[in-house]
Amino acid sequence: MEIAKLILEYIKVLAWPFVILIVIFIFRRQIESLIKRLEKVDLPGEISLSLREEIFEAKKLSDKVIAESPPPKARGVERLPLTEANLRMIQLGLRPSPSGLNVNYYRDIAETDPNLALAGLRLEVDVLLKNLAQGFNVAITPTDSRSRLVRKLQDSGAITLQQEKLIQKILQLSNAAVHGMVISSYEASEIINTASVLVDQYISWLSWGFADGWRSN
Structure with missing residues (x-):
């Protein structure tokens, strides 16, 4: 029983990083676009x-x-x-x-x-x-x-x-x-x-x- 609880705790600890990796993979294009928007700005007159x-x-x-x-x-x-x-x-x-x-x-x-x-x-x-x-x-x-x-x-x-x-x-x-x-x-x-x-x-x-x-x- 204690071993099962310990394994469950390990799964909980490892789960979030794994979920984050999946989210990054799925939304990588949107994230890349956001980073580019933070690095660039469009000024009046269509100047980038x-x-x-x-x-x-x-x-x-x-x-x-x-x-x-x-x-x-x-x-x-x-x-x-x-x-x-x-x-x-x-x-x-x-x-x-x-x-x-x-x-x-x-x-x-x-x-x-x-x-x-x-x-x-x-x-x-x-x-x-x-x-x-x-x-x-x-x-x-x-x-x-x-x-x-x-x-x-x-x-x-x-x-x-x-x-x-x-x-x-x-x-x-x-x-x-x-x-x-x-x-x-x-x-x-x-x-x-x-x-x-x-x-x-x-x-x-x-x-x-x-x-x-x-x-x-």
């Missing part, structure tokens, strides 16, 4: 985005931006301290940054809410783009989309072609997050890391891009 591929592409673009030679005016110029970034922008009549140009602000948010972090990053990029347009006297209109604004900046020479491509990629990924793509904290941090390259270059521009003889306090 594969997250892993696009993050990898963003990293490559980031490396290309880093490899570019800095503008002659930027060479040997003292860098603006992060603590003075917003004050500097206000003095220049530019819009202050939501994070004070500190990308760690978005990294911290990404630990608990990756999608919110990327939504905030998109807002940050908006501010920087409009400030660049103002600083380089690039005419923009309220109806200009982000992508159109980036193209105008590149056409005017305010940013390089590689910078334009990276900005467009970051905006694409941030838009995916806003539209509900499932994004992990790690993936959000990877996207933020690629954007940090542009933020660093923007801070450098605040240091050399204006003829007011800026010096650190």
